[in-house]
Amino acid sequence: MIQFFKKKRYPKFWQEHLDKVQNSQKYSNFENIRFVAIDTETTGFDYENDRILCIGAVAIKNNKILVSDAFEIYLKQDVFNKETVKIHGIRKNGNEEKLSEEEALIKFLDYLDDAVIVAHHTAFDVNMINQALKRLKVGPLESKQLDTNYIHKKIAKTDTYKKIFSLEELCEIYNVQMHDRHTALGDALITAYLFLKQTAKYKKNNALNLFDLINTNYHLIK
Amino acid sequence: MKNTIAERIYDFLKNFPPFDVLEKEQLFKIASNVKVTYIEKDNFVFKQEENPHEYFYVVKDGAIGLYRGMDNEQILVDICDEGDIFGLRPLIQNDLYLMSAKATEESVLYAVSVEILKEIIQTNEKVKKFLIASFSSNIKTPYAKGTNGQLFANIEMHTSNTSFTEIQSAEFSKNPVTTLKTSTIKEAAQIMSDKRVGSILIVENKNPIGIITDKDLRSKIATGLVSIDESVTAIMSSPVKTFKQKITVAEAQIAMIKNKITHLCITKDGTTHSELIGVLSEHDIVILHGNNPSLLIKKINRAKEVTALKYIREKTSNLLLGYIEQNIPITFISQIISEINEAITIKAIELSIEEMDKEPPVKFGWLALGSQGRKEQLLMTDQDNALVFEDVSPDKYMPTKQYFLQLAKKVTEKLNVIGFEYCPANMMASNPNWCLSLSEWKNQFDTWIKSPTEDAIMMCTIFFDYDLVFGDKKLVNAMSDSIYDSINSFEIFLNFLGRNALRNPPPIGFFRQFLVEDDGAHKDQFDIKSRAIMPLVDAARLLILSHNVKDKNNTISRFKKLIKLEPKNEDLYLSCIDSFKILLQFRTNQGLKSNDTGRYVDLNNLNKFEKLKLKGCFKPIAAIQELLNIRYNLAQMM
Numbered sequence A: 001m002i003q004f005f006k007k008k009r010y011p012k013f014w015q016e017h018l019d020k021v022q023n024s025q026k027y028s029n030f031e032n033i034r035f036v037a038i039d040t041e042t043t044g045f046d047y048e049n050d051r052i053l054c055i056g057a058v059a060i061k062n063n064k065i066l067v068s069d070a071f072e073i074y075l076k077q078d079v080f081n082k083e084t085v086k087i088h089g090i091r092k093n094g095n096e097e098k099l100s101e102e103e104a105l106i107k108f109l110d111y112l113d114d115a116v117i118v119a120h121h122t123a124f125d126v127n128m129i130n131q132a133l134k135r136l137k138v139g140p141l142e143s144k145q146l147d148t149n150y151i152h153k154k155i156a157k158t159d160t161y162k163k164i165f166s167l168e169e170l171c172e173i174y175n176v177q178m179h180d181r182h183t184a185l186g187d188a189l190i191t192a193y194l195f196l197k198q199t200a201k202y203k204k205n206n207a208l209n210l211f212d213l214i215n216t217n218y219h220l221i222k
Numbered sequence B: 001m002k003n004t005i006a007e008r009i010y011d012f013l014k015n016f017p018p019f020d021v022l023e024k025e026q027l028f029k030i031a032s033n034v035k036v037t038y039i040e041k042d043n044f045v046f047k048q049e050e051n052p053h054e055y056f057y058v059v060k061d062g063a064i065g066l067y068r069g070m071d072n073e074q075i076l077v078d079i080c081d082e083g084d085i086f087g088l089r090p091l092i093q094n095d096l097y098l099m100s101a102k103a104t105e106e107s108v109l110y111a112v113s114v115e116i117l118k119e120i121i122q123t124n125e126k127v128k129k130f131l132i133a134s135f136s137s138n139i140k141t142p143y144a145k146g147t148n149g150q151l152f153a154n155i156e157m158h159t160s161n162t163s164f165t166e167i168q169s170a171e172f173s174k175n176p177v178t179t180l181k182t183s184t185i186k187e188a189a190q191i192m193s194d195k196r197v198g199s200i201l202i203v204e205n206k207n208p209i210g211i212i213t214d215k216d217l218r219s220k221i222a223t224g225l226v227s228i229d230e231s232v233t234a235i236m237s238s239p240v241k242t243f244k245q246k247i248t249v250a251e252a253q254i255a256m257i258k259n260k261i262t263h264l265c266i267t268k269d270g271t272t273h274s275e276l277i278g279v280l281s282e283h284d285i286v287i288l289h290g291n292n293p294s295l296l297i298k299k300i301n302r303a304k305e306v307t308a309l310k311y312i313r314e315k316t317s318n319l320l321l322g323y324i325e326q327n328i329p330i331t332f333i334s335q336i337i338s339e340i341n342e343a344i345t346i347k348a349i350e351l352s353i354e355e356m357d358k359e360p361p362v363k364f365g366w367l368a369l370g371s372q373g374r375k376e377q378l379l380m381t382d383q384d385n386a387l388v389f390e391d392v393s394p395d396k397y398m399p400t401k402q403y404f405l406q407l408a409k410k411v412t413e414k415l416n417v418i419g420f421e422y423c424p425a426n427m428m429a430s431n432p433n434w435c436l437s438l439s440e441w442k443n444q445f446d447t448w449i450k451s452p453t454e455d456a457i458m459m460c461t462i463f464f465d466y467d468l469v470f471g472d473k474k475l476v477n478a479m480s481d482s483i484y485d486s487i488n489s490f491e492i493f494l495n496f497l498g499r500n501a502l503r504n505p506p507p508i509g510f511f512r513q514f515l516v517e518d519d520g521a522h523k524d525q526f527d528i529k530s531r532a533i534m535p536l537v538d539a540a541r542l543l544i545l546s547h548n549v550k551d552k553n554n555t556i557s558r559f560k561k562l563i564k565l566e567p568k569n570e571d572l573y574l575s576c577i578d579s580f581k582i583l584l585q586f587r588t589n590q591g592l593k594s595n596d597t598g599r600y601v602d603l604n605n606l607n608k609f610e611k612l613k614l615k616g617c618f619k620p621i622a623a624i625q626e627l628l629n630i631r632y633n634l635a636q637m638m
Helices: A002-009 A012-023 A082-088 A101-112 A122-135 A148-155 A167-174 A184-205 A210-215 B004-013 B024-032 B114-123 B125-136 B153-159 B185-195 B214-222 B249-259 B282-288 B293-302 B306-325 B330-355 B394-418 B438-450 B454-463 B473-489 B492-501 B528-546 B555-565 B567-594 B608-631
Strands: A034-042 A052-061 A064-075 A116-119 A145-147 B035-039 B044-046 B055-061 B064-070 B073-080 B100-103 B107-113 B178-180 B199-204 B207-213 B263-267 B276-281 B364-368 B385-389 B435-437 B467-471 B509-511 B514-516 B525-527 B600-602
Touching (some): A034 A184, A052 A122, A064 B024, A101 A122, A116 A122, A145 A148, A148 A184, B004 B024, B055 B114, B107 B114, B114 B125, B178 B185, B199 B276, B207 B263, B249 B263, B293 B330, B306 B330, B306 B394, B330 B364, B330 B394, B330 B467, B385 B394, B385 B438, B385 B473, B394 B435, B438 B473, B528 B567, B555 B567, B567 B608
Parallel strands (some): A034 A116, A116 A145, B178 B199
Antiparallel strands (some): B035 B107, B064 B100, B263 B276, B364 B385, B525 B600
């Protein structure tokens, strides 16, 4: 009864998110898992005051990046920081079609489905999303999460002491071409490439399964 | 929704065939549905005998080697680099993979759904043709019936939209001005001036029997040679050259040049015994076609000195450049250029004879050898020529030979001034070894044929492709007869010639700036002459010799003749003709671009499209070498 009551309290989109992640049957077989590489462009690095400008994402399944299963959405901006415009090129009143934060998050969660999130410095992107969800009185994300930085640390043979690798550094190490840097979908694609190459290398020494990969994420809760 | 990734993939794919000919929406649909995959070095994308995937692959980064397993050995069949497609044939033909695909470098591949492509094939004929062509370069025997003319569809894609006049039917003047043979010259001239025409046809029962042009009136009437009251038959040129209605501009030009005439009659069935329906004049062609080779020939015939010939030869280079730019068929171009080169040589011989103290003591023949003999010479290349003279009594032999050597020296000097460089191997009529009497030539060929050392075979490949440029046809016929007699009495010679034809197997293909060889080795330079053109020339020569066919010295006409003689090999020979044309055109382009003979192709300057085009030519070469190998049992001789 309490369970039922609790369920009623959440908006439909959030309840669906929780159900999808909790009920997913796919996580045991690596080839069936849908991974989603994401990247967000934001007005800055302050979780409280800065806002998401754009979310880009592309799915990976069975070692293939699915171009047809990509996501790219721009958000209406209340907070505007002209300093970061130089980086991401998204102006306050640019030409892209923009959605409200709520519309954007609903679409994103629908797209995300039961996928495992992959990002570079995942904590930042997920935190920005969680802050936005909080403003909608829901969250945090239930999805399982991976971070290309930490997968690298697990398989790296050199510089193992180093804590943080930038996306550029990893691109150099894994020989990934950097196109469309600082667009959300462009960075998501680069992250997806890194993930493909990392899992190929990881597979060499280990039988590949999700839980081993998740164990590389000792700092992440999920 | 906007999809930046799909746009990037679109931008990549649109540079490569067959994606470059897709409609924008079609390609975007493909790009939006690509699956990107990563293969580590030495890992397999698929293995031979496996069931096909749902996708075919395009290499985005890296390199994929295609291997065929034979007796525990992996033979490299092809290597794919950026933009190459592989793994498509089994999907369309519902077959297992015939080869294994292994990453020779770490690679990123675009996997493209075959279902989308199948939809596109239904509606896009160009793509279909390209795919047929690319299959044929990936499988061993692509010469199935029905693919003729489609094999090299990728060429057509680039030329089909260019309109060039040479293969159009020529527009001729209908209702030509005519008169009867009972008319007087004065009457005929009156009609011509009334109708303001430069020529008049003489007809009998509507059939053309002769023609009078302004020139005839000038040279035969105005000079007082013939009276204006005589019958037109006194000055008409007769018989006339007749053709069918659908004569092309190219054919018309060649006919005019060959026969040194300016008017062709068009009759109902193309013979002189049928109704005249029109006249095609040189002027009609000049109007159609600003740049006129017949004019160049005229200038050659009028030339009084070598410098004029040199100038004309340079003009010819411009003409060639123009033809190539207009994508005019290479067979037409090579005929025109050969006619011009021949006319220049003839003029050089005539001028040289004038310089000699006396007329030639006996009949002789001036022979063009090698590519000029085959009429395949497009660019300025070396002179290769020889001279044959009638047998004379022993006491007259030395003076006769001295005369012709002196003549040959004059001719080769002139040709050199005109722009045909001396042959570095001294294969010229001015060399005492190649300025021989008929019986000496017979002996020489007989010796080469009956003791086929490597050198002898090499000589045969040069001297067998001779063409009489100037002089006595009978001498040359006698030479040809004796060659066939020698070959027939010593048939194993053909096997030696066959072994020579297989010296240079074609390469596998290209990989980035390299040429990939059979053994996997890489080279950065491609000798298009010895690796692709000569193998076809050698094969055609050998096969035509084996059939005892005389008077076929041109590679394309040899293959055409072979199709008639061996209909079962029609598809193979057709593909050889196609390849040969492409290669010749390619070499000419290269030569014009780099201002040399075009023999060595710098692979850095080739685009993907050109490499695919060349690669398509290698398969027929491999196939015809295979045929020679079996027919002449050459494996045992090697």
